[in-house]
Amino acid sequence: MADGITFTIDGRDVVAQPGHTILQAALDQEIYIPYLCYYPKMKPEGTCRTCMVEVEVNGRKMTVASCTTPPMPDAVVMTNTPEVQELRKDVIELLMTEHPHGCLTCHRIELCGPQDICQRHVTVTDRCTICPKNERCELKDTVRMVELDLRTPLNYHRRDLPIHVDDPFYDRDYNLCIVCSRCVRVCDEVRFDTALTLTSRSGVTLVGTAHGTSLLESGCEFCGACVDVCPTGALTERSYKWEKAVSEVTTICTNCPVGCQMVAEVNKFGKVVRFKGDLAGAANNGQACMTGKFGYDYTNDGSRLKRPYIREDGMLRKATWDEALERIKQGLAGRTPGEVAIITSPRGSNEDQYSAAKFARTVLNTTNIDSALNSDHALLSQLEVRLGAGAATNPIWDLEDAKCLLVVGGNPTEEQNVLAVAAKKAVRKEAKMIVIDSRETELTRYAVEWLRPRPGSEALLIAGIGRAIFDEALEDKEFVATRIEQGEALKQSLWAFDLEKVSRDTGIEASQIRQAARIFATSDAGAILLGANGLDDSAAEKLVDAAVDLSAITGNIGRAFGGIYPLYQGANTLGARDMGATPGENGLGIIDMIPAMSRGDIKAALVMADGVSGYAPALEGLPIALGNLDFLVVSAVFDSEITAQADVVLPAATYAEQSSTVTNVERRVQLLRVTAEPRHEELTGWETIARIARAMGSTDFAHGSSSDVFAEIAGNISNYRELSHEVLQSGGIQWPVDSSSVVGTPLLHADSTQKVTVVQLSYDELAESIGTSALTFAPGRVLNQPERD
Template sequence: MADEITITIDGQEVTTTPGTMVVQAANDAGIYIPYLCYHPGMKPYGACRMCVVEIEGQRGTPASCTLPVRDGMVVNTKGGDAVQVRNTTLDLLLSEHPHGCLTCHRIDLCGPQDICLRHVDVVDRCVTCPKNERCELKDTTRFHTQELVSPLTYQYRNLQVETKDPFYDRDYNLCIVCARCTRACDELRGDVAIGMTERAGQVLVGTVMGDSLLESGCEFCGACIDVCPVGALTETAYKWERPARVEQSVCAECPVGCTMTYEVNHWERVVRAVPELNAPSNMGQACFKGKFGFEYVNDKRRIRKPLVRRDGELQEASWDEAIAAAAEGLAQRKGSAFALMANPRNTNEELYAAQKFARVAMGSNAVDVASNDRPGIVEGLQDTFGYFAGTMTTWELADSAAVMVVSANLTEEQNVVGVPIKRAVRAGTQQLIVIDSREVELTRYASLWLRPYPGTDPVLLGGLLRCIVDSGLADMEFVNERAEGWDELVACLAPFTLEAVAAETGVPAEQIEQAARIYAGSGPAALLFGGDSSIGGTRRTLWRMGAALAGATGNVGKHGAGVLPLYQGANAQGGFDMGTWAASLPGHHLLDEADARERFGALWGVPVPDERNPGNRSLFARAREGGIKAMVMLGDHVHYEDGTLGDVMGALDALEFLVATSAFPSEITERAHVVFPAEVWAEKTGTYTNIERRVQPLRKVAKNKRIDSRSDLEVLCAVAGAMGAQGFSWNGPAQALDEIAQVVPEYAGISWERLLRERLDIVTTPSDEPQPTQVMYTGNVLTGLQWPVGVSDDGELFVDRFRHGKARLQPVAWHSRPEVDPQFPLMLAHGRVLLEPGRKPNVTVVGKRNRIEREERFVLNPADAAAARLGEGDAASVTTADGAERRGVVVLSDAVPAGVVSLTTLFGELAAEVDSSDRPDPMNHIARLNAASARIAPV
């Protein structure tokens, strides 16, 4: 290639590209240069001086991590001067670092579980170091065959080990001040929770505000832990455990689909999760859920055997007995009296089997996924573009000139999606528009924050679209060539004048104009929708508006532009692809399409019901009214308890027969007539599809042999077989995937064997040479396949044509604000941020853990405060329609729309709450921050 150059390292010719640092060029060629502060993906730093080399024709020993390659360069990594500098550097590092693991005379004799009987200084034992046998400093010293010239003693800092914060511990006695952690927080994550501080004349790492991570703005993503070369930063759980093996799989906590490497110990416990450095879905990043939320896999409270209700009590039974009981009870309640509720952690194969079971074995279309409480989001996309799916990839967002995020709390629900956005905004290459009535983390990065009254998002987008049309900012070349319905769309925008939209939404007209100019005039623009503040029937209109915005500006089908729906749940996209919901059949065929029903009826051997289920919330309402007699529920979900789906337990109490698959006892299993012990995600094999349509292999990580559990796929197939239903005799998920590839056109060409072949072969230095953990684990990275397979190299949909030829721009209607309940005349907009500058929270210790205590602030429009007879600083209570009450003080602000009370809490409060939870799977029960009807009163 024209942009490649050749250099020589230790006599070996290496081909690389201009701008690459020498150390990375060497690593890419499999040549090891010692380093402790460098890490792939971060900027050159040159702090540790371990990577010094000699350059032919150049004086001195430059650091190879800050030295760009040049054509013809000759590098010597083993020259005497370079080696001497490294020796001196290591000697200085070890003079302040416990090094009994290097000097003990029994180091080659001790086994991994041996307890040291000779050392009495506990800070110096190898077995007390959380990075024992996983330490880069130790490995580098051994590799370098360092001969210590300093005394065997060293200066111990005697700093208190910080163990009171959630999820991970900090022991700065072990810190070597490489600054990897602070740079990861800053450069990789866009945060500043930790930085370089001074303590008693020494430079060390510390929190940038206060002493606790809870008050410093930490999002507990774990990036600092993943890059730390020593034991200064380590996970609290399984702190001293070493892995017996590692397994690569996909995280099951959110729809980003992060590829992770899981460390498994000798007892089949998952002890650590490390994000895959080169995975296309997450590029080495994770979130607090994915990094720390896997502990439920190891929990001892698992359901161990099937349970069948006899004489009113659940009793243990054999699998054959439980399957027979389930089959008998369900066979008596077929048709519209049956419903099935799947789980977003189900694999594609399980979701396909679930909808097929409902339609074939039970003759019912009442099937849905627990997380799908906002189907209007993807229905609007399907109306316009033809698919219930987004059009771009996550990491394309780094190249977007503008990004608009509508009603989404990325930090908590789709965390890694926010990483490329934050990086680009901080680099000055992107303008960010946030439309949200709440204050969320991305509002701190926004070039423009629009705060509409909750539920008026569609009106606001209509105003943006009208402004784009009136200002001549529409891409008429794209519209004329690739879209239809333009005239009808423009006609329906007549009511959306700036004045009317501003009055309805509470957003100033000048901000609406500014947002329109940024989105339409900056370059490739991306649109991300969560719809947290949308209400009922406005959701489909919201996405129709969003799709029309993208189409009107030509922001579809090109790099850095497109739309991304922000689902909740790991495999929510798979649910839409498999037809496991109210409106469609597998392959994005609408249930209303008679020819699609006939085709699937012929394929499955039974007629497909044409009765459309109106959605999972109404499904539970039907059960409470007696319209649903029997139900199968696959797993648990936060929506069953947070009111999103109504009174779910009341609905289950009204059922005649309930079958549940679950890993843990719950309120659902207490009501069930048959309970099957379910495998958790780490015990399954199958596939997940993330928000960028990437189908990824989910591989078995560990298996608790003391639990007689099975996957939901096995359970559904066994019960269907016992009922005499045909078409459920797959011999494992690979065969189920083969059927999916036959009936879902978008999955054509995808097979289990091919997914295991689709990988990135990363060249690294030999495994016996020191490496950072993420570098050590990378190598054969499973990349998955984006559907439709082979359409676009960069995963972009609609580069040449839309599914139906042209985009179908949909006419939209004005949605007025919902009527206000006189008892609850305000809308509570509850947001959450990492840090609020100027407000220092009070951190207290409860038990042995840190907690945040601070006075809450209710931010009100002055007109609402006057109506409630409240003034600045007055004590008040806010009560929501569900009876929850909060107390705080009033703050007045014209930035808050009339009719809204804004409340912003800290992410650290949530982190502490999850960390202290005694639930087996607390990450699966974090409630979404939805708008709620409320009233405020003086205290």
């Protein structure tokens, strides 16, 4: 490394990356130095002093904390001199004065079980064997490494604090806390919530909420980041609290379009007992949201559907797969293309979506197919028309280094949580945020300008910002001249957007519009987070046109840390679109299917119902509409108001029981891995479709595994052409993929010769979307409850 710093650790030559500390350089080379307060992705703190090392520079020796000390050229670092070892033991002994350590310093620690009689008379509640983090405790590992003696000179003073169990999801036992402050720092530095802080009680420093309130009252998002970084049993998940994991599997969360890479901890019974963000995950950098961290264990639920059911005499009864398939064959046979429809699961893998699309078009001959949460179809379709992809143009974590963020009509904190974390991190780095939303969302707290336009006037407001940019000659003149087609025509069309008129129709002062224009146009890199909450398809398309034009005239298309990020629903909605699981020209999408079912136009349907709720706003009225069908097949994980309408119910596998792929908002194709084998007769979506297709006489569904299905995908879909399950084993890849080698494309439109087409905007057309009623209902998700939109 040309810019690296060369020095030695224990006689071994090491090259440190610029900005790295001695500890980070050692970890990069797999050299172990004990530490307790340091944690990757957070700033070094140097509070525990466990990582002390001896450094010699120019003949001068000193003992320093390796987590906060950058290396000097040609420095000699020794990690285990007698002096350093003795100092470490002293530090650990001080830490343990307020942490139970009867077991930690006992030579029998490897032999004792939870029911054994303690020969040292350690209090039951202080024993490692009954600690919820036994064998996962970093303090225990550190004590073993430094080889503390059986006898310690310092007495243990138990805090006798009550265990906090009133908040959801995890318990807080500060009797086990070593005050390393990791939880406080991750809450502040990474999550920006400050729900936890350091407090003082009688001169003793403790961790807690600022005013002694509950976590709910302190503004906690319950993302679980504090639990993941805690080195002891002070913070532990309540579910499976004492369960021991025997293996770890890297997989993907399928709850939202971010596609967080997670580490699933699996016990000896094959149950997923913990879920935590993977620090190596490119999409999430080790972070997760409440649903991702704590909503994983539905796969372990004993009330899951275990076998097929068919309806006889008005009642569902248990059946074999052969009976179910025969009933499906009879129910779907003879239907015209317009009489049948398929609704795919928003969690369904690419293999599931591809199989469903293929089945719809080749067996049922219908184009009535859509993903259940594809309610933002117009947003994504228009982005695809304008930019060639209904997806983010830039990687998620480009947001961290954006200089300005324009958030329009979306609530990423609630709906795409980790994406909001990256945005807030940019604000911490002094980026400026502008929020355009009639509703107050969590991100409005971080905005330097919060513009609250009349619902439906968002596109008009953005066009007004574009006009203000041209008024003050703030456009990226080089980009407009060399990269934009019909740039002059766009400029001419924007003259119709007089700011006083825009102000009157949107309800935003002209001075605020000009200020927002100055902020966005003068920033080195401006990213747009684009949602269409509350807008109909026509308004969403106009919003996309206005946003793409704004991004183009400021030179943010194809620019690192700029670009556009669509805010949509459904974990694999983009994958479903890529696989063709969307309606054709004459087909019906999810929004149109519900009234078509109610009218009797659609008479039979296949619903892949994992992650589908009739209470979701986009699916309002779905259960009632399904009741009007002549024949309904539902593949589901649980019994629900949807399965209650079914003629055939099929048991579905979850994310944990399949090896398949999903595609996230930044076009990253990632691999789901099997964490638990199906216990009963559950099948994945592609397996279910294949069995139905074969029962109906098709010979085109003879795949032996999901990798075979993906091989067919790669052969037919250009953006996936160079990919395979084997290639994705080493990590996700962003399409499109280079044909000469398997290299993804993090940044779209980076080619300086590639033209960007802008659209001439019409004032009257944009103003059509503005409501005329005295009162307008502006829905939005509250408290992570989709049904409360």
